[in-house]
Amino acid sequence: MNRNLALQRTLDAIAHLSDREPPWTALLQGMQQLIGGDSATLILFDGGGELLDFQQHDVSPATERAYTEHYFAYDIAASLTAGAAPGTWFDTQELFSPSLLSKEAFYVDFMSQHRMRQLLTFIIEDNSQRRCGLTVQRNMPAGHARRALESTTVRRATSALRQGIAQRDAMSRQWFDTAESAFDGFSEAICLATSLGTVLRASGRALELFGRGHSLRLRGGRLWHPRAEVQRALRSALAQAPQARQPVRLSIPDDKGRLCRLELVPAVPQLSLGKESLVFIRMHHDGMHLLPAVDSLCSAFGITPAEARVLKALMAGQSPKQHAGSQGVSVHTVRSQVTSLMAKMECTRQVDLVRKGLFAPSPLLDTGRTE
Numbered sequence: 001m002n003r004n005l006a007l008q009r010t011l012d013a014i015a016h017l018s019d020r021e022p023p024w025t026a027l028l029q030g031m032q033q034l035i036g037g038d039s040a041t042l043i044l045f046d047g048g049g050e051l052l053d054f055q056q057h058d059v060s061p062a063t064e065r066a067y068t069e070h071y072f073a074y075d076i077a078a079s080l081t082a083g084a085a086p087g088t089w090f091d092t093q094e095l096f097s098p099s100l101l102s103k104e105a106f107y108v109d110f111m112s113q114h115r116m117r118q119l120l121t122f123i124i125e126d127n128s129q130r131r132c133g134l135t136v137q138r139n140m141p142a143g144h145a146r147r148a149l150e151s152t153t154v155r156r157a158t159s160a161l162r163q164g165i166a167q168r169d170a171m172s173r174q175w176f177d178t179a180e181s182a183f184d185g186f187s188e189a190i191c192l193a194t195s196l197g198t199v200l201r202a203s204g205r206a207l208e209l210f211g212r213g214h215s216l217r218l219r220g221g222r223l224w225h226p227r228a229e230v231q232r233a234l235r236s237a238l239a240q241a242p243q244a245r246q247p248v249r250l251s252i253p254d255d256k257g258r259l260c261r262l263e264l265v266p267a268v269p270q271l272s273l274g275k276e277s278l279v280f281i282r283m284h285h286d287g288m289h290l291l292p293a294v295d296s297l298c299s300a301f302g303i304t305p306a307e308a309r310v311l312k313a314l315m316a317g318q319s320p321k322q323h324a325g326s327q328g329v330s331v332h333t334v335r336s337q338v339t340s341l342m343a344k345m346e347c348t349r350q351v352d353l354v355r356k357g358l359f360a361p362s363p364l365l366d367t368g369r370t371e
Contacts, residue, residue: 003034003153004153005033006030006033006034007030007034007153007156007157009026009029009030009033010027010030010031010034010157010160010161011030011156011157011160012026012030013026013027013029013030014027014157014160014161014163014164015160015164017164017165017167017168018164018167018168018171018270020268020269020270021269022168022269024042024055024274024275025055025057027042027134027161028040028041028042028055028056028057028134029057030157031122031134031136031157032057032058032136034153034154034157035120035136035148035149035154036136036138036142036148037120037136037137037138038058038115038116038137038138038139039056039057039058039059039116039136039137040056040057040058040134040135040136040137041054041055041056041057041059041134041135041137042054042055042056042124042132042133042134042135042274043055043072043075043078043132043133043135044130044131044132044273044274044276045072045078045130045131045132046129046130046131046194046196046198047127047128047129047130047131047198047220047221048196048198048220048222049073049078050196051068051072052130052194052195052196052276052277053273053274053275053276053277054067054068054072055274055275059137060114062114063114063116066110066114067110071106071109071110074105074106074110075106076092076095076096076104076106076107077090077092077095077119077121077133077135078131078133080095081121081123081126081133082126082131083126084123084126085123085126086123086124086125086126086162086165087122087123087158087162088122088123089120089121089122089123089146089149089150089158090119090120090121090123091118091119091120091121091145091146091149092107092111092118092119092120093118093141093142093143093145094145094146115137115139116137116138116139117138117139117140117141118137118138118139118140118141118142118145119135119136119137119138120135120136120137120138120145120149121133121134121135122134122135122158122161124161124162124165124273125165125273128221129198129199129200129221130194130198130200130273132273132274134161165273168270168273171270172201172270172271173201175268175270175271176190176192176201176203176271179280180203180204180205183203183282184203184204184205186284187205187284188205188282188283188284189202189203189205189206189208189209189282189283189284189285190202190203190205190206190280190281190282190283191203191206191280191281191283192267192271192278192279192280192281193223193238193278193279193281194238194276194277194278194279195238195239195241195242195277195278195279196222196238197222197223197224197234197235197238198221198222199218199221199222199223200278206283209260209283209285215227215230215252215253215254215260216252216254216260216283223238225252227317228351229350229351229352229354229355230252230253230354230355230358232351232355233250233252233354233355233358233359234250234252236355237250237262237264237359238264238279240264241264241265241266241279242266242267242277242278242279243266243277244264244265244266247263247264247265248263248264248265248359249261249262249263249264249359250262250264250358250359251292251358251359251360252358253315253316253317253358254285258285259285260283260284260285261283261284261285262281262282262283263281263282264279264280264281265279265280266278266279266280267279267280268280292312292315292357292360294308294309294312295308296360297311297312297357297360300360301341301344301345301356301360302344303340303341303344303345306337307337307340307341307344309323309327310323310334310337310338310341311341311353311357312357313326314338314350314353314354314357315354315357315358320334320335320338321334338350338353341353
């Protein structure tokens with residue numbers, strides 16, 4: 001294709017990056033044609049190296065599957081470009097000698113096998129939360145690729161791309177600031193997170209909540225809870241939310257049995273980079289709101305009041321023996337009630353009982369009221 005036509009296609013796509021559904025595929029197609037390659041991809045990692053998004057143009061389904069299911073963890077371009085400034089180009093022909101490439105499993109088993117012997121990667125974003133690169137792949141490596149990457153035509157495209165991404169980021173910040181102001185009036189904290197729990201934006205009230213000594217906190221930039229069963233429930237909620245048609249509600253206890261109530265919904269597409277799945281989270285912590293009432297648990301799961309008290313104790317972190325002691329009953333009685341709970345709630349382990357209990361309907365988030 002004529003380079004001027006390819007440039008115009010690329011610029012047109014960039015001009016619409018702030019749309020509700022940005023033309024990412026058109027952007028990849030334009031960059032592929034402008035630089036000259038066999039395929040193009042937009043790849044997004046979180047700060048811990050987990051794959052968040054993989055978009056492609058002219059990449060076979062088998063290649064995409066191989067990368068997303070296994071090879072992303074061994075991507076030599078991703079590892080060597082970590083920490084690079086946005087706007088930087090990298091060429092695997094410059095980064096590696098032929099002899100070194102021949103020893104790289106990623107090159108031999110993936111790049112060569114899938115007709116991607118040369119990668120030309122443009123860094124879009126690189127920070128502690130996310131890393132994003134646009135890559136044009138070539139089956140037949142070409143020398144002197146740097147000349148094309150530094151040409152006036154390509155520079156126009158990449159300069160426009162950086163401006164488009166900056167405008168999109170500014171729009172995202174403005175949207176979040178407006179939401180923070182609105183929810184702060186209801187004493188609610190908010191944050192924007194990836195489906196893996198990496199927090200991208202957090203309101204001032206959210207940061208106070210995370211740093212106030214409550215059990216829900218940030219660890220390595222991700223939402224974290226010290227109790228394993230609660231952490232698994234949190235991960236499950238984050239994974240469910242992007243595709244859920246209804247809000248996912250989760251009640252997270254602290255070490256005093258009080259709750260932080262969460263409501264998770266899919267974030268609006270304008271907040272995403274590429275087509276990553278983001279989650280918008282509302283949070284409210286109030287010392288007056290304790291674990292769910294016994295009658296609420298009875299209604300939610302069809303269990304008896306005695307069984308509901310056992311479930312509530314497990315959710316608070318007590319063992320069957322501790323609950324038996326506090327109630328003045330035999331531990332065998334409590335264990336029998338746990339067995340009954342498992343049957344009625346279709347669980348096979350105590351941790352599963354706790355996870356289900358944490359997902360019990362929350363009156364606070366159902367009504368939006370704090371009384």
